[in-house]
Amino acid sequence: MSHYLNNCCPLCGEDNPELYFEDKNRRYLSCPDCHLVYVPREFFLTKEAEKTEYDFHNNDPADPEYRKFLSRLSLPMLERLRPRQKGLDFGCGPGPAMHDLFTAHGHTVDLYDPFYTNNPGVFSNTFDFITATEVVEHLHHPGSVFDRLFDLLHCGGWLGIMTKLVLDKEKFSYWHYIRDLTHVCFYSRATFTYIAQRHRASLSFIGNDVILLQKGEFQV
Structure with missing residues (x-):
């Protein structure tokens, strides 16, 4: 039995992960069910250190x-939105450019970021679309966050994600994405297939790092 039992998968809760990779900074575990690759909690940065890293970003x-x-x-x-839709830029950061890109096309966009726009009131609203650009790799509790985001979406609404995807172990070992210590979750196409099935959503991959999920039209 694996000795990583105290590090259940933060996406699906599977309690028997496997060691995927280890470098001088951290270990990376792999979930056999949802295929998420993730960093054990013991390697998480403090909130203060995490915020310091984000402050260096020039967006x-x-x-x-x-x-x-x-x-x-x-x-x-x-291309997929009807006119005058209401959206949420989840994890908007200090410079919410995505807001401007959508409002320029007649949509309205609320903002949320736990460090820069910590406005929990947005979670009492519902939305036609949600964007999360270079966000999901930072999530400490991705399972509960995806549950919340899909709950916020109207039936037929869109969740748009941008994140780099795990390809294989060899490429992972020298991947620049794991050098950022604020990145703690790493997704593959198989992981997003699991997320889509869990939330009964349709799934599309655009290029190498864009994932679109549409919530089913008739969910109850």
């Missing part, structure tokens, strides 16, 4: 290159 909403980067998610979502 200027007026930067054309940053807006072009975000457009990899915004454009395919905009």
Whole structure:
């Protein structure tokens, strides 16, 4: 039996993970059920250290290159939205450029970020779409967060995610994504297939790092 039993999968709760990889900084466990690769809690940064790392990010909403980067998610979502929809930019960071990209097309967008726009009142609303750009890899409790996000969506609503995907163990070993110590969850196509099935959502992959999930039209 695995000796990682105290580190249940934070996405699906599976209690028998396997060691996936280890480097000089951390261990990475793999869930045999949902295929999430994740960092055990003992390697999490403190909230203060995590915030310090985020403060180093230079995400200027007026930067054309940053807006072009975000457009990899915004454009395919905009193609799927009806006019004048209401959205939430979850994990918007200090420079909520995604807000501007959607409001420029007539949509309204609420903002939430636990460090920069900590407005829990947004969770009493419901939304036609939610974006999470370079966010889900930071989640300490992804299972409960995905549950909450799907609860916030209207039936037929869209959840748009941007995150790099795990390909295989060899590439993982030298992957730049794991060098960021605020990244604690790593998803593959199989992981998002699990998430879609769990929430009865349709699933589309756009390019290498954009994932669109549509909540079923007739959920109760």
